[in-house]
Amino acid sequence: MxxxxxxxxxxxxxxxxxxxxxxxxxxxxxxxxxxxxxxxxxxxxxxxxxxxxxxxxxxxxxxxxxxxxxxxxxxxxxxxxxxxxxxxxxxRIQGHTLSEIWPTMSGADKERVAKQTAEYVMQLRELHSNRMECLGGRPLYSAFLFPNGYGIGHGPFSSDDELWAEMSLALSNVPEEIRLGLRQRMPSAAPYTFTHSDLTNVNIIVDNGNLVGILDWESSGYFPVWWEFTCAGIGLGQEDKEWKELLRKHLPDHTEARNFWLDFFALRKYPNLDERGLSFLNSCGLSMPNEA
The missing domain is CATH 3.30.200.20 (Phosphorylase Kinase; domain 1)
Structure with a gap:
């Protein structure tokens, strides 16, 4: 057999x-x-x-x-x-993940859960460090903030310049003039704030229309103060995108930082830029080399 x-x-x-x-x-x-x-x-x-x-x-x-x-x-x-x-x-936190029940939730329940989540996240806004790091001086991990390699530790960092030096490793193919233009737009990272960094809908537990749990803290740490708002703009599917758009309405607004990061993330593909990357070049009065 x-x-x-x-x-x-x-x-x-x-x-x-x-x-x-x-x-x-x-x-x-x-x-x-x-x-x-x-x-x-x-x-x-x-x-x-x-x-x-x-x-x-x-x-x-x-x-x-x-x-x-x-x-x-x-x-x-x-x-x-x-x-x-x-x-x-x-x-086990009793309830359902937001991803499971999102299609059946009322607009009022969705709004309530977003507000409750933001209220808890505001408690993190009070937790600061003098360095960007994970607890105990461990390095940070984020494939979105540092897209030059998955599972690689970064830092700790003590200044905007140190942070940018590490982030810009993902832009090694980008001409210096373009990198300098982007660096000038980077908002200050201080105060370095404890951040969940993955408030996706599978990590939010809901019961009877209320938030009852936030999961998956394995990569959390002290990130730039704008990172929670910024990474809450990274939607993993349409429903997660809808959830995060609602959540951001109740978080401290760091739209400027989010736009900076979106341009940074687009430029990492240089010279194979998407519409976002090309738009950034145009806003700087620059063009692709073959278009000069």
């Missing part, structure tokens, strides 16, 4: 599953790269991943639990295996 495919999650073959009446209530519901997330019944969540950074979730959760009233997961246990695998066991 030909060998059967073994499930990578439960290690059982199809035949073994068919021959057993047991129906497990331990389910994997998310997996990407080297990580997975399991529901253990209805009350616990188990995260499994490598020990490679960014892996600061438990550190950040404990930090925020002491300093804010933000509804965050409660840690039950964490441990590391000899093979370099890390586990984090937390209490």
């Amino acid at each position: 030909a060998s059967e495919n073994i499930c990578s999650a439960c290690s059982w073959s199809p035949t073994r599953q068919e021959d057993c009446r047991y129906n497990s209530h331990v389910k994997i519901f998310y997996g990407v790269s080297n990580r997975g997330v399991w529901s253990l019944g209805s009350n616990l969540i188990l995260k499994e991943r490598s020990i490679e950074p960014p892996n600061f979730e438990s550190l950040n959760i404990r930090f925020l639990a002491e300093r804010t009233s933000i509804p965050i997961p409660k840690i039950v246990e964490e441990w590391q295996e000899d093979n370099g695998t890390y586990f984090l066991l937390t209490k």
Whole structure:
């Protein structure tokens, strides 16, 4: 008999599953790269991943639990295996992710959740550092702020010039004149403010039309004061875009910084620029070399 495919999650073959009446209530519901997330019944969540950074979730959760009233997961246990695998066991926040229920929510409920989320985020606005860093002097991780490589740590940084020097590594193909024009538009990063940096709709838990939890703090840290508003403009799909447009209405306005970042992110593709990148060149009175 030909060998059967073994499930990578439960290690059982199809035949073994068919021959057993047991129906497990331990389910994997998310997996990407080297990580997975399991529901253990209805009350616990188990995260499994490598020990490679960014892996600061438990550190950040404990930090925020002491300093804010933000509804965050409660840690039950964490441990590391000899093979370099890390586990984090937390209490499950009861409710539904915003991504699950967005199409069925009323406009009033959507507005209420956005306002409640912003009110909690305002507690983060009071948490400052003298450097842009993750807790304990660890580097920052963001593929959107530093798009020159995924999973690479950056910083800490103590000034706008240090931040720009790192960001501009993604613009190595861009002529210096264009880079200088963009640098002049970069708003000051101070005060360096604790930032979630991924308020996507899958990280917002809602119950009965109210916010009850904010998840996924593993990459949070002290970023430029404008970064929460700016990255809340990065929509991952139409519904997430709608959610973040609503959320930004209730956050401190950093539209100037968001426009700066949008131009920066567009220029990283130079010379294969999209409409945004070409528009920036035109606004500076510049043109592509072959158009001069």
